[in-house]
Amino acid sequence: MNEGKSKLTLVPLILMIFTAVFGFANMPRAFYLMGYAAIPWYVISAILFFIPYALMLSEFGAAFKDEKGGIYSWMEKSVGPKFAFVGTFMWYASYVTWMVNICSSIWIPLSNAIFGTDKTSTWHLFGLTSTQFLGVLGVCWITFITIVASKGLEKIKKVTSVAGTAVSLLNLVLLFAGLLILVLNKGQLAQPITGVGSFVDSPNQSYHSLISLVSFMVFAIFAYGGIEVVGGLVDETENPEKTFPKAVTIAAIIISLGYCIGIFVCGFFVNWNSVLSSNTVHMGNVAYVVMKNLGYQLGMALGTSQSVAISMGAWVARYTGLSMFLALTGAFFSLAYSPLKQLIEGTPKEMWPGKMGEITEGIPKNALKIQGIIVAVMVLLVSFGGDAAKEFFGKLVLMTNVAMTIPYMFIAIAFPFFKKKTEIKKPVEIYKSYTVSVIVTVIVVAVVGLANVFTIIEPATNGKIMDTVWMLAGPVVFSIVAIIIYYIYERKNRNKFKK
Template identity: 60%
Template structure:
């Protein structure tokens, strides 16, 4: 992202805010939040913005300014602040979060394809090669495995034409947001109200979802969704030195961007309530976390047709075309992201860490383009195994998507705890030059570091235990399995590295 900025042209306040917004804001988070919590999701977005997003973004800004010349990214930040073991485990967990994201999206990408072709999510009825026993999650799992092997093969060739698809998909998703906002404003005027009624403060504190209603544990577990929605902020840490008057502009830009993003998510959830009645649309059998966004977009087309007197058949057709456009937009955006994320986190991990950490030829990169081809194929094997285990573990589509989405949310937020803990140690080290500081004293850094760490920690704790308490042990187990497995792999790899380093230094001294 920062490489696109002209070195001689500094970022202004407005351009900085726009860059943070595009890095963090994700439309898909809005329909999923409405599906889980209705309007009651809004306060949690605001609380998470205050307790996590703003302080964490400012921490990343300080890290980025202090280590702007380091090539190892977040590994360098943590290694110089805490130590190599902590840094490697934290960075490996960060890499692992993208592996789990790829497990999710390899299976999930077929939902936008279905919407793009049929105007609706028909994946629950798909059967691989027509085989009766291979339906629903099993079919999506097999297709996901084929897709990921294909993406890995293309990515190892070093082709970067896929970047054009990324920009097209990104533009289409921006148009989707504008369509939703403008349509909601028009519909609230034409229909003189909201499809999901606002009944005072109660609407923002009580969810229409019976699974969550009156269940404080479920509500607290939802915080992970809000934290995930703010994900990606660590990427803006490298923009400090490219910002005009960074001491004043950067913290102001982060604060304003956080407010804009929190308002954007909150306004988006309200917009969905304009044309979507939760009981009539979201509680219908077949609606899952995997297809909630497409159900909402299809419903927008139907609601728009009905508001202007179109027949039922025409309104449904409009719904299908809106779903087709959204499905195509998401497919293009996800495809672009996929090809980048197949190699980018892995390359950063290998480039930033000592070569002895990687057994055999795992840490080798191709001379022509720096691609870590061997590691990419090992990554492919891990993703394929995880897709197979999750998709063949049960037949319920709703359960399948719950497991995948919850696994992703937990895996992608845990690394933030490593970074916030490392920040506390970073502020204590006077030997590290800090050209940009928002947290002027160590005590303020300690307080906010603890707040961010506890916010992420408790959110994940509640997210993990809540399904198990409700009787869904499979989701609880899978949320634990991913991070624990990759954490153990990181510990074993680092222990091996320490032994090799000791034996190597012993041989040299001899």
């Protein structure tokens, strides 16, 4: 049936995983929040969560290579349909919110690419405010993505390969320019290491309490999020039994090492107090501040005049903007297509209203269109709704923060059930014994669970009780919606069987 269709090989699959998971901005953001002290948390999160979780996905992926539904099929075959649907729906809902957010914020890296700085707040057209104009651009963006994604995997592969290459080059700029600055400055670090304390204590005063430190682990877990998206591509992979686990394992190691090295290299050319302590630096622009400083410090280390060094900084910021725009574009293509593909292909067609569950040429085209409309409407509501809408979206982001990591717990919990079912053929078994599988599951679930608990209670300890309430509301609301959809489907089915 799909004999003529080209399959994903090892390198494109690693690039797709890298593009979906690796966020360049996570390194400067981590350095901004924790300095060198971020590194141990990234190592802990990689060892206790990312690598064991990625290997679980390899086993699932190889065993269910012929299943079209990705993580839904894995959980449904291992535990049951209701458990699978609630977990997958919560995971999918968090990506819809992510798309709404990126539709408006993707223009910031583009502005940096063109002007060397963020000028989006000055963009106006046809009497629209900058927020409204960015909303209109966001609707155009999701329309473009939907049209291209509905053409199939071939188009997405091209974009993600370009994006993967661009972000890889950006990392090389950070690494080699950082090393060159270190050599030219005769080994003098911009952020000095004063002993073991530099890797334990954050220069950021907001990250000194135990609760805030452990809640940082959710930030690290977020940095590793997205690998389950490629679970839906097992059926598109050439020789999946060998290629898929190999790609996941290689990508996991590269990503883990990449983050740790990148955070460390930031200290070669960024002094936290002089560059990052300003009130004008925040999570949204810190990547550009850091990379602009990289260009400036490289110029100064090379002995250029200050004006040349400032110009070098602006050009590095432009390249950073372009690379991050391409990386976000690649991630957007993957995340607009894969979560929806897994949700629609895994679940029974009757679960969805009208023609939403129909698959045409291997693509849920109707569902893609509906998804595009939902995202476009939400973008317009947020951008044209004034302060109330912004407040609503702020709460939506809080709801998503925790909801995005809880599905990792669903998948991990399903793993021992999967291992116990002897009727499921397992061509790849990394965890040989059932006991080891249970221990690994407990560790992964405990790490994600604890990190989430600390993230939820952290705002409350600083007097922001409503933020804690909204974080709790996300998983609860998404779960209720999923249970209602499933309940309606079950009732319809009961009536059908009675006839």
